[in-house]
Amino acid sequence: MPSADFDMNEIHWLMDMFNTVDVGLVVLDREYRVCVWNGFMENHSGLLPSAVKDKDIFDLFPSIDEKWFRGKTESVFVLKNRSFTIWEQQPYIFRFKNYRPITGKAEHMFQNSTIIPLTTTTGEVGHVCIIIYDVTDEAMNKIELEVANKQLEQLSRTDSLTKLSNRGFWEENLRKEFKRLKRNQGCSALLMFDIDHFKRINDEHGHSGGDMAIRHVADLLRKTLRETDTAGRYGGEEFAVTLIDTDTEGATIFAERLRTLIEKSVIFYDEEKISITVSVGIACFDDSFEKHEQWIEATDIALYYSKEHGRNCVTSYTPELKKAAK
Numbered sequence: 001m002p003s004a005d006f007d008m009n010e011i012h013w014l015m016d017m018f019n020t021v022d023v024g025l026v027v028l029d030r031e032y033r034v035c036v037w038n039g040f041m042e043n044h045s046g047l048l049p050s051a052v053k054d055k056d057i058f059d060l061f062p063s064i065d066e067k068w069f070r071g072k073t074e075s076v077f078v079l080k081n082r083s084f085t086i087w088e089q090q091p092y093i094f095r096f097k098n099y100r101p102i103t104g105k106a107e108h109m110f111q112n113s114t115i116i117p118l119t120t121t122t123g124e125v126g127h128v129c130i131i132i133y134d135v136t137d138e139a140m141n142k143i144e145l146e147v148a149n150k151q152l153e154q155l156s157r158t159d160s161l162t163k164l165s166n167r168g169f170w171e172e173n174l175r176k177e178f179k180r181l182k183r184n185q186g187c188s189a190l191l192m193f194d195i196d197h198f199k200r201i202n203d204e205h206g207h208s209g210g211d212m213a214i215r216h217v218a219d220l221l222r223k224t225l226r227e228t229d230t231a232g233r234y235g236g237e238e239f240a241v242t243l244i245d246t247d248t249e250g251a252t253i254f255a256e257r258l259r260t261l262i263e264k265s266v267i268f269y270d271e272e273k274i275s276i277t278v279s280v281g282i283a284c285f286d287d288s289f290e291k292h293e294q295w296i297e298a299t300d301i302a303l304y305y306s307k308e309h310g311r312n313c314v315t316s317y318t319p320e321l322k323k324a325a326k
Helices: 003-020 039-045 066-079 136-156 167-184 198-224 248-264 292-308 319-325
Strands: 024-029 034-037 083-085 111-119 125-134 189-195 230-235 238-243 266-269 272-275 278-284 314-316
Touching (some): 066 111, 066 125, 189 248, 198 238, 248 278
Antiparallel strands (some): 024 034, 024 125, 083 111, 189 278
């Protein structure tokens, strides 16, 4: 084959590969005008090379984050070093629709890119080549894995019956609050309560009726909470609430409001009415507590006092209660 024919074939092969390769190839000049636009870009944008030739890339694609994109490309022009982008930093440069069947949930194509300096014979960088890689499958797999992990994390710290925090997660938050107060002082309150005569509810309405009562109380508790408070199911029919930056007076107001709300509420199970009351114990943080378990113990003493003195009431912890409990 003559040399001239071989050269022409090589050019033809290169052009064929340029237009069929499964990556986007775009060449921009120093004014960010399009000089080269391959088949991948044409297919995904719907714009022919002739339609974009010598056009400003930001006019063609207003969705490009111009400040960010210029920051990436200017370093290539000036420093003559290639630059890279990944979808975690910026989901895409060119907003293209996603046509992949496997990752059909994605609204757009996720892209990684490489920006390469193109030098002249004098060594100046007058153009840059942007290589666009479709990484939608990889991105969606990672996103779905992260979502699944978050859901598992949420399940691991949530009580399945009440959807409140389980004991482990709630107590860990209490421990953190205890350490915070030890460092910085301040005042937070711990509130514990349980459903009065719960065994009778189970005996009369079965465990399903008991579960309904627990869910009902949890729903009312959730409606009463502030955003800063943490509530959990401590065990069985017993609940616990950490009231952040709340003194004894504020905790008592909260507890009475919750107690009254539960007392006035009514639930029906198998067409039978179930009335519920709760007994509540409160203890504010005390610097004499050496560990958070002592805070729980103090609150539990107050709760026990409420149950021993008529139920359906609120008791605040005092050192005298501890002496009486002994």
